[in-house]
Amino acid sequence: MSSTRPRYFVAIDNGSQSSKVTVFDQFGRAVSEGRQPLRASATPRPGVVEHPDDDLWTSIGAASRQALARFPGDVADIVGVGLCTIRFCRAVLRADGTLAQPVMSWMDERVSRPYEHTDPEAAYVTTSSGYIGHRMTGNLRDTAANYAGMWPLDADTWQWTTDDAELAKYGIPREMLFDLVLPGDVLGEVTRQAAAHTGIPAGLPVVASANDKAVEALGCGLRDPRTLLVSLGTYVAGMATGPRNMPNATGFWTNYAATPHAYLYESDGVRRGMWTVSWYRDLLGDEAIGKARAAGLSVEDHLNQEAAKVPPGCDGLLTVLDWLAPTDAPYRKGTLLGFDGRQGRYHIYRSILEALALTVYEAGRRMSDELGTPYRELILSGGGAQSDLMMQIFADVFGVPAHRSEADSAAGLGAAICAAVGLGVHPDFDSAVDAMVRPGQTFEPSQAHHVLYERLAEVHRTVRGHTDGIYQRTYQVFG
Secondary structure (H helix, E strand, C coil): CCCCCCCEEEEEEECCCEEEEEEEECCCCEEEEEEEECCCCECCCCCCCECCCCHHHHHHHHHHHHHHHHCCCCHHHEEEEEEEECCCCEEEECCCCCECCCCECCCCHHHHCCCCCCCCCCCEEECHHHHHHHHHHCCCEEEHHHCCCCCCEECCCCEECCCHHHHHHCCCCHHHCCEEECCCCEEEECCHHHHHHHCCCCCCEEEEEEEHHHHHHHHCCCCCCCEEEEEECCCEEEEEEECCCCCCCCCCEEEECCCCCCEEEEEEEECCHHHHHHHHHHHHHHHHHHHHHHCCCCHHHHHHHHHCCCCCCHHHCEEECCCCCCCCCCCCCCEEECCCCCCCHHHHHHHHHHHHHHHHHHHHHHHHHHHCCCCCEEEEECHHHHCHHHHHHHHHHHCCCEEEECCCCHHHHHHHHHHHHHCCCCCCHHHHHHHHCCEEEEECCCHHHHHHHHHHHHHHCCHHHHHHHHHHHHHHHHC
16 A cells, blocks of 8 residues: 555444444544444343443444444555453353353443353453454454453563462463453454444454553543543543552552553542433433523533533532442442522532542542652543533642543544554554644633632542441431
8 A cells, every 4th residue: 555545544432331433544533433322231130230232242333334334535545443442341252252141341240359150151251352352353362451450460561470379369260361462463354244244344454452541541642640631431530641550559540551561540530420410411301401402502512501600619519429339338329418599400510510520639639649740731531521611620620721632532542543553554652642642622720719629629528428427327228
């Protein structure tokens, strides 16, 4: 292929709520995309949360066919596929590579425990990326950078442990594990069967990336340890880069980055972050839809516009986002407190946004203190970053400039970067980021608002100490 011809990458971004497939050019510009919502999780019994049937593969196929049907260029100029999927999932496969049981969600309690071999047909145990990579290529290869959690991986070498006693702790014999590759390595080529399912041309190389949060960080251009990336998705947390594994940290945990042998430091977060925003939007129902339509706006834009008129601090209304209780405190519930008659629906909406920022601020400060690295700027990514109000709240809470990621799918762009490096279109990750990532709009903080939020943060971080006793008692009544 002549180097003067355009080169494109199919980027698969399988997230917690939908599968999105975007075709990017070599300069990081999205030229077509498709999206397919995931089906609601199945919860057949307490603690079990599964992706029903073969939903991950089905949704990726639908989104891929949409993206390829909308692609305006010559398919001969598509040079490869970058693969990124949800982290912390567990897939159990038969010998032929089909699912022995539905894929376990990251919310499934079983993924935090050693594997239990209860199905005689189970031949392999892998991640969501291992499963989808196998469906794409037929090979038993997976990125090492998607094995955070209960896996017998040596976090320093990025290889399976060679210690038999350590391996036994996880319940997975070595023969049931896939071979490991690094981000940017080729997993294999698209098979004819996968091509028929996805619309992606057969024979294209499929390139490994990492876990979805790490790939999102790469797609946002996160490289400076003094920058904090806030991922506004179903799970909301802060992330910073670092050169070494830090297994004994107390204010954060170490994740694998989307560049080989680098790491991400990830703060505690909100397990139902933007989910809670959507929950409240839907709770307002037809009335909010009608007002938004009358104003010529989407419901989200209408809520943001009205909530922007609410003063910072919401006249004393405070939200604590425990809509999904942590496993170590199952009694916790979400809290809205401070009503006195001044507040209305838009106060509640803004208070939820402020709670996201305050929670990440508190967790980010613990991580910053332990690392000894103050944050000088924020990057916000995900759907919530499209809200100017959200951007301004985060800038004001942290007291530093905040800019949004320009890419609509930062994880998709990160997957495309991995493909571009792996296939030699760009010589290394730094060159690829320089060529393919562009920052979006920057929001400067208000010092007066930051001072107010600093005072509010002192209150916010102590609320659970007062409410835990109440929720422990109500838990005995309502569960």
